[in-house]
Amino acid sequence: MSHPEYEAQVRAALEKVWRVSRHEALSRLATLESFLHELRSGKTDERSLSSAQSAAHRLSGTLGMFGLKEGSACAAEVESLLCHESGPNIARMGKLVGRLRILMEEGPSPTRTWEKYGQ
Amino acid sequence: MPRTLLVIDDDHDIREVAKTSLELVGGFRVIVAESGQRGVAIAHDSRPDAIILDLMMPDLDGRRTLAELKRAEETASIPVIMLTAKVQADRQELMGRGAAGVLVKPFDPMLLSDQVCEILGWVPLEKDQP
Numbered sequence: 001m002s003h004p005e006y007e008a009q010v011r012a013a014l015e016k017v018w019r020v021s022r023h024e025a026l027s028r029l030a031t032l033e034s035f036l037h038e039l040r041s042g043k044t045d046e047r048s049l050s051s052a053q054s055a056a057h058r059l060s061g062t063l064g065m066f067g068l069k070e071g072s073a074c075a076a077e078v079e080s081l082l083c084h085e086s087g088p089n090i091a092r093m094g095k096l097v098g099r100l101r102i103l104m105e106e107g108p109s110p111t112r113t114w115e116k117y118g119q
Numbered sequence: 120m121p122r123t124l125l126v127i128d129d130d131h132d133i134r135e136v137a138k139t140s141l142e143l144v145g146g147f148r149v150i151v152a153e154s155g156q157r158g159v160a161i162a163h164d165s166r167p168d169a170i171i172l173d174l175m176m177p178d179l180d181g182r183r184t185l186a187e188l189k190r191a192e193e194t195a196s197i198p199v200i201m202l203t204a205k206v207q208a209d210r211q212e213l214m215g216r217g218a219a220g221v222l223v224k225p226f227d228p229m230l231l232s233d234q235v236c237e238i239l240g241w242v243p244l245e246k247d248q249p
Contacts, residue, residue, distance in 0.1 A: 006144045010228050013139040021132045040238065057175065061204035062132045062227025072225045 018066045018108055025062070028055035029104055032078060032097050039090050053082045059100070067108035074100045122236065122241070123148045125156030127184065128173040128202065132203065136228055145232025145243065155179030159187050162194045169239055171222070174203035174213075182216065189217045200238055202226075 035052035038044045056079035064072035074096045081088035081096075124147045126137045129192075149243045150159035150165060156179050162170060170188065174181035181201055198219035200213040210221045220238035222231075233244045234245045 005231065010140055015229060016133060017132055017135045017139075029244060057204060058130060061224035065132070065136045066229060069225070075166050079204075084180075119238070 002009055006076070014066055014108075021062075022104075022107075025059065026104060027098070028059050029100055031055040032059075036090070036093055036097050039088065049082065053079060056082060060115070063104075065110075068103055071103045074103070121146050121148045122168040124152065124218070125150045125152065125158060125162055125165065125167040125170045126171065126236070127152045127155060127163060127176075128152055129176045130173070133173070133202075133224070137226075137231065140226075140228035140231045141235070144229060146208065147232070155184035155187075159191075159194070159198050160186060162188060162197060163191065166193065167197060169197045169219070169235070170197055171202055171235070172199050174205065182213075185213075185216055198239055237238060 032055050035044065035048050038048055045047050056075050059075035060072050060074075060079055063069075063075060078088075078093055078096050078100075081093050122178075124141055124144040126141070126149060128137070131153075134153065138149040138151055138221050141149045145160055150161060152161050155176055156192075158170070158172065159179075161167075164179055172181050172184055172188075174180045176184070181203070185199055185201070188199060189198065199217065201213050201221045202224055203221065207247060212227070213221055222234055226234070236242070
């Protein structure tokens with residue numbers, strides 16, 4: 001089989017996985033938004049930080065597979081910010097989480113994933 | 120006879136996408152495991168041709184799973200490719216622990232099979248056909 005033939009099958013499989021996983025991904029985003037709210041109100045704890053780190057880690061590792069490469073990059077930067085000993089840069093994190101919301105509401109664009117194959 | 124790969128990752132999406140990609144694009148037979156403990160057990164029983172192993176997992180993480188695989192005589196020779204979302208992951212350190220290579224998440228599903236073959240020195244399936 002040529003790559004375009006594989007592509008159609010893989011794309012269909014990815015869309016199926018994304019339909020099932022979208023809710024979970026949005027839940028992870030909600031975890032980040034909730035932590036951001038806590039940061040802004042000065043009411044964070046280790047448990048919520050750990051949850052936010054886990055959510056950012058999983059988003060960074062998965063979104064790009066579905067064509068949301070910018071989403072993965074945003075989540076990776078959020079994860080990095082959350083690991084700062086002095087605490088995250090709230091303004092930067094707010095921008096990144098806001099961008100993640102926009103990207104994830106738009107949903108994946110499979111063509112972003114397959115650019116290398118001329119689609 | 121297709122080669123068999125074992126994918127060990129605690130994230131359901133990554134297991135699903137990797138399995139789909141490696142089967143459809145690479146022509147591999149793929150087994151998945153959701154934890155390090157389960158992966159070690161499957162590797163022991165099924166003796167896959169190679170293992171793709173997530174670095175960050177709860178309980179038995181990727182480093183400890185790799186150590187267990189390399190410690191057991193039955194699985195020590197199976198090449199293990201580490202999968203990580205940490206761009207700054209220490210490639211040399213993982214190679215020093217016995218990893219055959221490192222793949223960075225998120226991977227491109229269309230390129231994953233070629234990347235695995237490149238790391239392991241395998242000929243991709245379509246090029247292997249007469």
